[in-house]
């Protein structure tokens with residue numbers, strides 16, 4: 001009998017966590033209780049920054065982490081965070097198929113095995129004033145939480161501003177920040193209507209959470225348990241993508257119900273944003289080298 | 305290992321280590337090690353380093369040394385003693401007189417600081433020497449301070465509410481607003497108790513200070529201005545969007561330094577001495593935090609808090625009985641773990657049963673803060689006790705005894721909150737009505 | 739040796755204090771940049787956007803480094819909290835034996851902490867682990883400072899245990915007594 005602890009970063013009401021709970025149940029059932037997974041959600045065992053290293057060191061055999069958190073380790077982990085490269089589910093799926101082998105390879109170098117990845121709904125703009133073009137964001141304080149969002153803010157003419165997650169409501173209320181970009185899920189869970197009024201549905205990129213397992217722990221399982229984990233993971237990936245897509249429409253409706261103005265990006269804004277996307281793709285390619293170029297080529301071939 | 309065996313073993317180890325005189329941080333580490341050895345196959349050494357590193361590499365913690373440093377500068381510059389002299393004529397007719405400064409001071413400071421330890425350390429550093437030299441009863445000085453220091457968590461900003469909001473997907477803006485009225489109510493309860501106590505125990509109050517004429521009182525109140533102005537500047541910097549709550553602490557340090565230099569009360573030696581003292585206090589608190597972080601993850605591995613919480617859930621209690629059971633649960637857990645750890649470890653089990661019982665999650669956040677505040681002043685593990693031991697030199701069990709009436713008032717506040725849920729829910733409902 | 743060790747503890751404590759002061763300076767710079775931006779916006783000029791990149795992360799690294807560097811100096815100043823009820827109640831000889839045992843146990847725990855922290859540094863070094871923010875800081879650097887601080891803490895505890903074994907009063911006990919904890 002094997003008991004695995006599984007740290008995850010997000011709370012129990014987040015669909016990623018619910019999907020993982022189901023995954024854990026499926027594994028328990030398929031192995032007849034020989035392999036049980038205890039999910040420690042909301043960073044209750046290890047917090048988000050600690051999870052990857054805990055899995056790598058075998059402190060917890062399996063865990064969930066936002067893929068682009070590893071961007072500083074290798075550019076390939078940030079391929080799903082290039083704005084407007086893949087800004088809908090079909091493209092996001094194609095990009096994931098094109099990037100998966102390289103992601104798996106990079107993780108394997110760290111002794112990690114990828115089980116599955118599920119995207120967040122697309123990242124969209126939250127502001128206190130309507131945004132018709134990037135000129136409306138000129139000089140605005142724009143929340144940046146990594147290199148990609150910092151660059152995005154600069155290209156839009158905004159001032160990148162670091163705001164910690166817990167500080168967001170205070171920062172908006174006191175004018176330290178004017179705009180942020182995040183998913184409708186996070187918008188609803190943080191009740192963005194308490195501090196912003198406009199939601200501009202850019203769906204700029206669909207960042208993924210990935211579930212990773214310590215390779216030594218995984219390879220140490222009996223063959224049939226390993227298969228049970230892989231089967232449950234494949235199901236979780238399918239289920240998760242469906243949950244994510246369903247969630248997008250649902251959460252946008254919730255934002256609207258709570259009084260936020262939901263708008264499609266204007267033609268001007270769309271044009272400017274795709275220009276920015278082009279620039280940032282080029283910059284990513286410079287950083288990611290040949291393997292990155294091959295990845296993007298595969299992706300382009302699949303979406304043409 | 306069975307929990308019914310493991311839990312008592314851990315309690316014995318903790319009490320044994322503390323009683324033998326092992327430092328608090330090391331005692332927590334020792335208990336964590338025993339728990340890991342008995343209940344988890346995970347490698348304790350690697351878990352220790354990962355968790356201590358991760359648990360302390362937190363930006364919000366940087367406010368701690370800054371606020372403590374601010375307090376040390378004010379004490380050395382005599383600005384704080386000026387403030388007490390200025391306040392004395394105004395509190396002269398109020399039963400309890402300057403003891404109320406602990407309550408008001410902590411309530412005001414709590415509007416700047418998100419942590420109880422920082423609130424207790426900063427206000428205590430100033431008020432303990434002042435009140436002692438004026439002949440107030442040390443038990444009351446320490447008790448009011450231990451109790452009022454816990455306002456840091458209830459009056460926004462609050463670290464606990466941020467942690468709870470993030471774990472449960474509740475709006476932090478609403479949680480902050482929900483904490484305001486209960487925070488003021490608690491301050492009123494504490495002040496009321498001081499009035500009552502000082503009326504009953506007239507003999508233990510110092511002689512009334514000689515009455516001062518109005519002109520002298522006004523002249524004296526001018527001496528209040530620097531420090532009061534400084535605290536309002538810090539609060540103002542947050543609300544004007546100039547600084548985040550964490551950054552505002554640096555405004556406090558800078559302001560205190562400028563005041564100290566402007567009044568000619570600060571030398572280079574004084575500056576270095578204040579910084580050194582702040583460093584020592586911060587290292588002390590943070591080393592205990594490191595031990596607490598390791599013990600928390602060890603408890604996560606053993607599953608004790610989860611199973612106890614689930615056990616309460618299985619009892620199928622009515623809402624009031626559930627709240628009573630949870631209060632007892634949190635008080636017992638709060639003796640051994642720090643409050644934030646308990647919230648982190650149990651909220652994912654407890655929140656579903658609370659919601660199922662029809663209890664509002666925002667209200668429950670405020671309830672949690674009150675019970676976590678209790679954990680700050682219950683021995684053997686209570687951060688306000690540790691801070692006050694450093695300031696007063698008295699041991700934590702005596703301090704806990706002086707704080708007991710205020711623990712009782714916290715229990716009373718929980719009861720009031722349960723009877724009148726609108727105390728927490730009215731303000732967020734009014735201000736954010738969508 | 740004696741004065742060398744004392745200077746080591748003092749030096750590390752001074753470094754810790756300097757790191758806290760550095761955090762204050764960085765935050766002040768950040769706030770000033772924000773005020774300049776605000777003034778620029780008010781006058782219609784483009785805000786220069788002066789910020790300290792990765793302030794939250796770098797500030798947190800400075801904080802952790804400072805705390806661990808300061809542990810030994812804090813011990814020497816009697817700053818770490820403990821319960822002395824029992825040791826005070828015991829007859830002096832028994833109290834000394836218990837004090838020695840407790841200090842030795844603390845040194846053992848500190849050695850464990852040092853070792854586990856060192857393993858973490860090696861791990862971060864081998865895996866080229868970097869921080870998550872806009873400036874990728876190699877993690878072995880701040881984690882290395884944490885290890886050094888813990889090692890120094892361990893040495894300070896052994897130092898105190900040796901003093902107790904030789905029948906001397908270690909600095910931390912003298913400091914505690916001066917504060918009135920050994921009434």
Ligand code: NA
Nearest residue numbers: 414417456461
């Ligand atoms: Na507060």
Ligand code: NA
Nearest residue numbers: 638679682685
């Ligand atoms: Na306690």
